[in-house]
Every structure is written in C-alpha cells, then in structure tokens.
Amino acid sequence: MMSFTETSQLLQKELMNDYSYRVDGIPPMNDSQYDFNHVQSGPPPSAYMQRTAAAGGRASAMPQSRGGFGRTETARPMTSNRAAGYTAAGKTGGSKVFDPLNQGDKGSKPLEKKTELSAEEKLREMEKEIHRLVEESAITRERGNLREALEKGKEAGKKERQLCRLREQQNLLDQLNVDLTYAVCLNLAIQHQANDNDNEALTIYTQIVKNKQYPFSGRFRVNMGNIYFKQEKWTAAIKMYRMALDQIPNNVQAIRFKIMRNIGHAFFKMHQFPDAIDSYENLLMHGAQHLDFMTGFNLILCYYALGDKDKMKSGFLKLLNIEQVGLEDFDEEEEIELGQTEQQKQESATRNLTEGDDALREDIKRRQREAARFIVNAANLIAPVIEKTEVAGYDWVIDSLNHHGFPRIGSELEISKSCFFLRRKEFDQAIQVLKKFERKEPSLMACAATNLSFLYFLEAEHANAEKYADIAVKADRYNARALVNKGNCMFMNDEFERAKEVYLEAIGVSADCLEAIYNLGLVNMHIGKYQEALLAFDKLHSITHVNCEVMWQLGDIHEKLGNHPKAHEWFSLLVTSPKGRSTDPGVLARLANLFNKAGDETQAFHYHLESYRYWPVDMNVITWLGIYYVKQEMYEAAIPFFSRASQIEPNEVKWRLMVASCYRRMGAYPAALKLYEDIHKSHPNDIECVRYLITICKEMKQKYDHYAAHLRKLERLQEAQNGRPMATGQSQGLDDSPRDEGRMGGGFGGSRGHFDQDEDEPPPPPEPPRPPMELYEAEADLPQKAAPKRRLAAPKATDDDDDWGNDDLGDVLPPM
Incomplete structure (x- = not known):
C-alpha cells in the first residue's frame, strides 16, 4: 500500500506529463500511417493505467481496442459509459433489469372506463x-x-x-x-x-x-318576401323587401341591388309600370354592372306597356351594353370555328366530346344562351312598333345588334323579319330576305334554307321546296325540320316509302320532332299500314297529351280497323276534353255515325242535330236528318232540311221533289202542286216531276192531258237515246238521295266520301231496273185519303207505292 508521500509524487508526475506519455518500444506514428477503417470504439485511457503500473499493484489486462498498441501489463481497465443498472439487452436477452425495489413484479392496474357520462x-x-x-x-x-x-x-x-x-x-x-x-x-x-x-x-x-x-336575422325578410311573391301577394312582398333593404348596410351593395330588383319585379306583376321603372332605373344610376338581362328585359317591357318608343330604344341599347362574363368570347369562338377546315372542325368536336366542358364553361354557355334569348325576345317585341313602319323598326334593331357586336343575333332578326313578311302574305319580300343567307355561315344558311323550303312548299312549288330542303340537309345533316321538309316533298310526289324513311331519319335525329312523328303516321295511313300509324299517333299522344288532331287521327284509324268502341272513345274524348273541340261539327257527325252503326238511333239523331247546328251546310247530315223525320212521319219537320239542301245544291232537282212530296204527304196538295209546277218550269225534261204532276192532278180532279202527252214524248225520246226505258231526270226516283256527295267542311279532319257507308263493308248489290210506270198503274195506287200531318208512332203497313216507299229508303238512310 502506497504512503501519502508516494501518492502525491505520483499525482505531480501525472500533472507534469499531462497524460501524454509514450509507451516504450513502439515508434511514433503519424496520421497518414494509421488505418482508421478498423478502429473499434472504446473508452479513452485514464491516469489510473500508469498509476497501477508504477505502484506495482494489481495487473489489469488492457483490451486490444487500439489494435495491439498497448501492453497488457501496463493498460488501465475499461470504464463504462452507461448508467448503472441499465443494459441494451431486454428481458428476452436474459439480462436482469435494474429494479432494486422489486416494483416490476407487482404490475400496474389498467385504466378503468367511466361507468356513466357526466x-x-x-x-x-x-x-x-x-x-x-x-x-x-x-x-x-x-x-x-x-x-x-x-x-x-x-x-x-x-x-x-x-x-x-x-x-x-x-x-x-x-x-x-x-x-x-x-x-x-x-x-x-x-x-x-x-x-x-x-x-x-x-x-x-x-x-x-x-x-x-x-x-343578421333581418336579412331573412327577403325569404319571406320571396314566399309572398310566389303566393302572388305583391304588396306584402314589397313590404318585406323594403324592411330587409333598411337592415342591409350600405357597404353590401350587391344584395341591396338584388332586393331593389325584386321590388321592381313585384311592381311589374302589379302592372304598376311607373313604380317598376323607378326601381329598375335606380339600378342603372349605379352603373350597368348591377343590371342583368332579365332586369333589362323587364324594363323594356315596362316601356312597351306605356308605349314610349324613345325609352324602348334607349332601354334596348342599355340591354346590349350589359357586361356579362364570357359574352365577349361568344362571337370570337364562332369566328374561329368559321375559319377552320372540315377536318379541324371534326378534330375539335372529337376533342370536346372526349374531354367535355368543365363546370365554369358550362355556366358561361348557360349565361350566353339566356342573354341571347332575352335579346332576341326584346328585339322581336319592339321592332314592329318603334318606327313608323315595321320594316324600318326591324332595320334599326338589326343595325344596333351589328354595331354592338351581336352579328349572329342580328342574322336571327333577319329571319324574324322574313317571318313577319310571311304573316303579311308578302312572300316575294320574304324570299328576297331569306336568299341573302345563301352566302353566310352554314348554321344560318341551313335555317334560312329550311324556311325557304317551307315557303315554296306552301306555294305548291315542290321542285324549289325540295331544292332548298336538300341545301338545308347538306349544310346540317342533323336538322330535323329540314328532313321533314324533304319528306313532305317526297310525300307530294307519291314517293311514300322514301318519305317514310326520311321521317324516320328525322325522328332519329330528334326523338321529339312532332312534325316528323305526325307525318309518319299520315304516310303509314296512305300506304295502308294502320297498325304502324297507330303506334306513331300513340307516341305522339303520349308527348302532347291533349292534341285534337292526334285524337282525331287515332279515332279515325280505329274506325278503319273496325274497332268501333275504341273509335267512339277517342271521338268522345275529343268532344268532352277541356282542351278539346266540343263544337266541331265533323267530330259530332263522326260520333253520330258511330252511334248509328251501333243501333242507337236516338243518340245518332242528337249528334247529327248538334253537328247541323254548328255547320248547317253538311249535305250528309242534312240528308240523314231529313230522312229521319220522314221515317218518323214528321214531314213538316223534314221540309226545312230538304229546303236547305235545295239551296246548297240548286241544280239538284231531287231536293225540291222531296219537299213537294212532304207537302203531298201532309195533305197540303195546293202547295205541293205549285211546287211541282215550279220544278216543271225549271226542269221541263224531268220525267219524275211530270209523273207526280199527273198523280196530284188526278187527286185534285184537275186536267192532266197535256202532262200525259209530254210524258209520252219524254219516254220515247229517252228510249231513242238509250235504247232502253229508264228515267231521264237527274235522279232515278224521288226517293233517291245524294250519295257519294263530298262533305262541305265540318271539321278539321276532312270529309269522307260516303258518310253512311262503312268503308270496310262491300257495296250493296244494284237493284234491277224497274219498268216505267204506266199512268193507269199510278192512278190505281193513289191513296184515298190524306196522311196525317204529324205522327210520332210508326205507321201501319200500307200499300202506298209513293216516293217514300220502304224499299227506296235504304238508298237514302245509312245502313242500320
């Protein structure tokens, strides 16, 4: 163990060396000789390394972190750079997590959900x-x-x-x-x-x-005003609009101007045109940017109602000066299209079809259509009244449109001008105006050619009509009206099959082309294909719902097919419908004919009488009514009808003979004799009249020799001319009725050649000719006493061989 002195000396040595010692035996190396690619990370060396070597203490092996640079006996131990108690390996690696208090074994409770919301x-x-x-x-x-x-x-x-x-x-x-x-x-x-x-x-x-x-609750008074406006409570609507206007601040000008426009609309609905003009003109005072086309059009209507021509002109010019987003590109695009070739137009159309228009472009197109519609309507309204003459008015409007950049609408007004000439029957001027479009753009040329074709068709110049129809179809193959005109020309040339094909093509172009569908039904009727015609008119009826011409054709087709109940249903609908024709004599006559075929003579008489009341010159109806009264022996009532027939056809002697016969049946022999004599004076060669003169003279005990001599002379003359005896009068007998006579009007559906005969039924066999009646036979069959004047019940069977015999009534009356 080192002493304190040795320790202090060691520390001083370390301070002096500043940890910059060099290991003996290893030469110094510069940075360029060292390979940094194989360096492994390790802790930096410390002073404890040398301390252990100098003290001779416990040897610690130095790890080879420097690639064999150090000696194991002098290296210091590695120190940790991690916190105590933690390791990079988790529990799955088998290492123990630092947990001195053993809190990891207890675990934590999961969060409890609230049992009830607050x-x-x-x-x-x-x-x-x-x-x-x-x-x-x-x-x-x-x-x-x-x-x-x-x-x-x-x-x-x-x-x-x-x-x-x-x-x-x-x-x-x-x-x-x-x-x-x-x-x-x-x-x-x-x-x-x-x-x-x-x-x-x-x-x-x-x-x-x-x-x-x-x-901002006050703004919703506008909604309340709109509801009152819809309910046509104009005063309440104006009140609400004005209350809303008071609550809108002045800096919100757009909403204020819209409310003022609604106030003007309400005054316009109330026909208070001066007040409406004040509201509309207040918008103009703040600039035309707040004036839309509807407001400008209504302003022109107010001027028109007051009859102010100068204001109408100024209002129309203001309408043309309205600035609308997208309108400035309207004519430019048309000029670009006109300058393109056919191939470029097809490519542009294909591109538009594949790509389509975006929402903004669709909205601009909608605004353009609305603007054009208001301008055209305003021009057509004021053109006939703003100048001394209508033509001058149209010229002023057309010049104004061309000057303000609306040449296409000006061309449309040219076509309207031609239609004005058509309404006045000035066909030459109309043709002159329409022919100017032959050198204009294809769309306008197609429209003008269509009108020219129709005009020539009305004048029965079918060659020119077909020529301009071909021009219109060539300019625009998808022009349904031009195809209809072309089909009409073929129809008039009796090319029914080709006309049918053209009508079908027009329907393919425009499925709701009413003219093409109607004409298709007509051409099918002409070629006898009633079922196909029925399909066409049924489709047309589903589109128009209540159209008198369509319902008439449906009833006519069903009658031709023999379906009388269905025909009766259509004709009854035509009479009873609110938009029908309850007073049309042709429809009433057709209904009467259907009732007659069904055996209901009372209803047939009623509808024949109604038809006669509205059209008293229909010979079929007059004949039926006269014969009906004769069958009922009401001769006095039959006389007015036969007299009316004689007035309509003064050259037909049989009607006057029927009147004379009614007088004779009533017992009024003087009146009958006078009428026979008048007939003989106007028609001296009528054999039947001479015979009845002889008969009535015998009844009245008067001389008749000269009539008998004249009768024999007429019979010999007739035998010489015809080689066989027969009557030379205009009718074979007095009881013959006008058959095969065309109807003289009485309805939009036209006339039928045989009013009382079904077209599907075969004609009755001809009666054998009767020999001329001798004078003595006529005298033997004369009645001994006069018939009663008025009798409603059917008479008993008699041997009276008069001109109203039952055998001959079948020629006059419709088949039962």
Whole structure:
C-alpha cells in the first residue's frame, strides 16, 4: 500500500506529463500511417493505467481496442459509459433489469372506463348529434330529396328543444348554445320553404327576425318576401323587401341591388309600370354592372306597356351594353370555328366530346344562351312598333345588334323579319330576305334554307321546296325540320316509302320532332299500314297529351280497323276534353255515325242535330236528318232540311221533289202542286216531276192531258237515246238521295266520301231496273185519303207505292 508521500509524487508526475506519455518500444506514428477503417470504439485511457503500473499493484489486462498498441501489463481497465443498472439487452436477452425495489413484479392496474357520462358530456354529445342532423338535412336537400331533408330538419329541431329542456332542468342555462338554435330554426324554415309549406316557413322566419339575439336575422325578410311573391301577394312582398333593404348596410351593395330588383319585379306583376321603372332605373344610376338581362328585359317591357318608343330604344341599347362574363368570347369562338377546315372542325368536336366542358364553361354557355334569348325576345317585341313602319323598326334593331357586336343575333332578326313578311302574305319580300343567307355561315344558311323550303312548299312549288330542303340537309345533316321538309316533298310526289324513311331519319335525329312523328303516321295511313300509324299517333299522344288532331287521327284509324268502341272513345274524348273541340261539327257527325252503326238511333239523331247546328251546310247530315223525320212521319219537320239542301245544291232537282212530296204527304196538295209546277218550269225534261204532276192532278180532279202527252214524248225520246226505258231526270226516283256527295267542311279532319257507308263493308248489290210506270198503274195506287200531318208512332203497313216507299229508303238512310 502506497504512503501519502508516494501518492502525491505520483499525482505531480501525472500533472507534469499531462497524460501524454509514450509507451516504450513502439515508434511514433503519424496520421497518414494509421488505418482508421478498423478502429473499434472504446473508452479513452485514464491516469489510473500508469498509476497501477508504477505502484506495482494489481495487473489489469488492457483490451486490444487500439489494435495491439498497448501492453497488457501496463493498460488501465475499461470504464463504462452507461448508467448503472441499465443494459441494451431486454428481458428476452436474459439480462436482469435494474429494479432494486422489486416494483416490476407487482404490475400496474389498467385504466378503468367511466361507468356513466357526466351531465355536461351528455349535453355535448347531443349537440354533436344535432349538428350532424342539420348538415345531413342540408346535403339531402342539395341532392334533391326534399321530403327526407325536411324530416331530418324536423328531427334536429326536436332534439334541439330536448337539449334546451335538459339544460334548464340541470340549471345550465348559461351554457345555452344560441348559434345552434339559430342554425336549427333557419334550416327548418328553408326546408319548409323548399317543400312549399309556406305557412310553416313564414312562422319560423317570423320567430327568427323577431329574435334580436340572432345575427343578421333581418336579412331573412327577403325569404319571406320571396314566399309572398310566389303566393302572388305583391304588396306584402314589397313590404318585406323594403324592411330587409333598411337592415342591409350600405357597404353590401350587391344584395341591396338584388332586393331593389325584386321590388321592381313585384311592381311589374302589379302592372304598376311607373313604380317598376323607378326601381329598375335606380339600378342603372349605379352603373350597368348591377343590371342583368332579365332586369333589362323587364324594363323594356315596362316601356312597351306605356308605349314610349324613345325609352324602348334607349332601354334596348342599355340591354346590349350589359357586361356579362364570357359574352365577349361568344362571337370570337364562332369566328374561329368559321375559319377552320372540315377536318379541324371534326378534330375539335372529337376533342370536346372526349374531354367535355368543365363546370365554369358550362355556366358561361348557360349565361350566353339566356342573354341571347332575352335579346332576341326584346328585339322581336319592339321592332314592329318603334318606327313608323315595321320594316324600318326591324332595320334599326338589326343595325344596333351589328354595331354592338351581336352579328349572329342580328342574322336571327333577319329571319324574324322574313317571318313577319310571311304573316303579311308578302312572300316575294320574304324570299328576297331569306336568299341573302345563301352566302353566310352554314348554321344560318341551313335555317334560312329550311324556311325557304317551307315557303315554296306552301306555294305548291315542290321542285324549289325540295331544292332548298336538300341545301338545308347538306349544310346540317342533323336538322330535323329540314328532313321533314324533304319528306313532305317526297310525300307530294307519291314517293311514300322514301318519305317514310326520311321521317324516320328525322325522328332519329330528334326523338321529339312532332312534325316528323305526325307525318309518319299520315304516310303509314296512305300506304295502308294502320297498325304502324297507330303506334306513331300513340307516341305522339303520349308527348302532347291533349292534341285534337292526334285524337282525331287515332279515332279515325280505329274506325278503319273496325274497332268501333275504341273509335267512339277517342271521338268522345275529343268532344268532352277541356282542351278539346266540343263544337266541331265533323267530330259530332263522326260520333253520330258511330252511334248509328251501333243501333242507337236516338243518340245518332242528337249528334247529327248538334253537328247541323254548328255547320248547317253538311249535305250528309242534312240528308240523314231529313230522312229521319220522314221515317218518323214528321214531314213538316223534314221540309226545312230538304229546303236547305235545295239551296246548297240548286241544280239538284231531287231536293225540291222531296219537299213537294212532304207537302203531298201532309195533305197540303195546293202547295205541293205549285211546287211541282215550279220544278216543271225549271226542269221541263224531268220525267219524275211530270209523273207526280199527273198523280196530284188526278187527286185534285184537275186536267192532266197535256202532262200525259209530254210524258209520252219524254219516254220515247229517252228510249231513242238509250235504247232502253229508264228515267231521264237527274235522279232515278224521288226517293233517291245524294250519295257519294263530298262533305262541305265540318271539321278539321276532312270529309269522307260516303258518310253512311262503312268503308270496310262491300257495296250493296244494284237493284234491277224497274219498268216505267204506266199512268193507269199510278192512278190505281193513289191513296184515298190524306196522311196525317204529324205522327210520332210508326205507321201501319200500307200499300202506298209513293216516293217514300220502304224499299227506296235504304238508298237514302245509312245502313242500320
């Protein structure tokens, strides 16, 4: 053991050496000779190394951390650079963890879950649930499911009231969430308004605007005004708009101008045009940036209602000066498209089809369409009235459009100008205007060519109509109206199959082209394909719902197919529908014919009489009514109908003969004789008239020899001309009726050649010719006494061989 003196000497030696000793026997090395790639980390040497060597104490082997640089007998022991009690190896490595108090064996208890939430936590969870319901309600409304959105809004309101009651019960009123109540009430009011529950929405809005705790609650008077506006309570709407306007600060100009615009709309609806003009002009005082196209159009309408031509012009110019985002690129894009070749246009169209337009571009296109629509409507409205002549007005409007950068709309007004000429039957000027478009852009040229084709078609110039239809189709293959015009030309040329193909192509281009569908049904009827025609008109009826022409064609097709009950259903619908034609004589006559075929003579008589009341010149209806009264032996009632028929067809002697026969049947022999004599004077060669003159003279005990001589002369002349005996009059007998006579109007559906004969039934066999009746036979068959004037019951069978014999009535009456 070293003494104190030796220890102090050793320490002084270490201080003097400054730990910079050199091991004997090893030459010094510089840094360039040392290989640092194989150096292992180890503790730095300390003074204890030399102390042990000098003292001759316990030898400690020096680890070979320096690659054999030190001697084992003089090296100091390695010291630890880690804290006591810890090691890099875990428990899995087998080493013992430093735990002097053995606390690791006891373990720790897991965290215990709360068995019950506190009152405040429950209320917080309810608030989260209410927030979630309000958000879901708003999202559902945006998706279009209004009923479900309202239910979620009601559920949120119910839970919010429950939350308020719980806070009140637990004395937590200071924690009431006013903003949450405000959001719930506002959402519920909006959902009621969206579902047209106006009274509920107004009640909630009233509660919101009266509560001063809600921020900006006064703005919702605009919503209340919108509800009153929808209910057409214009005064209440204006009141709410003005109250909302008072609560909007002046720095929020956009909202204030919109409210002022709504006030102008309400005054416009009330026809208070001066007040509406004041509201609209207040917007113009602050610049045109707050004026939209609807407001500008309404301002022009107000000027138009007051008849102020100068203001209409200025209002139209203000409408053209409205600045709209995206409108400045409208004509530029069209110019770019016009400068492209066909291949470039196809490539551009393909690229647009694959890529599509973004939401911003779609919105700009929508605004462009709305702006163009308002400008075109305003121009068409004021053009005929702003100048002394309509043509001058159209010229001023077109010049203004071209000057303000709307050349395309100006071209559309040119087409409207041509339509104005068409309405005035000035076809030459209309053609002159439309022909100017032959050298313009393809879209306008196609529109003008379509109108020219239709115009020439109306003038029956089918060659020119087909020429311009081909031009329109060539300019725009997907122009459905041009295809319809082309099909119409083929239809008039009796090319029904080709016309059908063109109509089908037009329907393929535009599935809702009503003209193409209607004409397709007509062409199918002409070629006898009634089932295909029925399909076309059924589709058209599903689109138009109540269209008189379509319902007429459906009834006509069913009647041709022999389905009389279905035809009766369509014609009845045409008469009884609110938008139908209850006074159309053609429809009433068709219904009467269907009732007659069904054996209901009473209903047939009713509808024939109604048809005669609205159109008293239809020969088929007049004939049926006259024969009906004759069958009922009501001769006095039949006389007006036969007299009307004689006025309509004055060259037909048979109608006057029927009137004379009615007089003779009634027993009014003087009137009958006078009428026969008048007929004989106007038609001296009518054999039937001469025969009846002989008969009535015998009944009245008057001379008839000269009539008998004239009758024999007429019979010999007839035998010489025809080689066989037959009547030479315009009718074979008095009881013959006008058959195969065309109907003279009476309905939009046209006329039928045979009113009383079904087209599907074969014609009746012709009757054998009767030999001329001798005078003595006529005399033998004369009735001995006059028939009663009026008789409703059917008469008994008699041997009267008069001109109203039962055998001959079948030629006049419709088949039973």
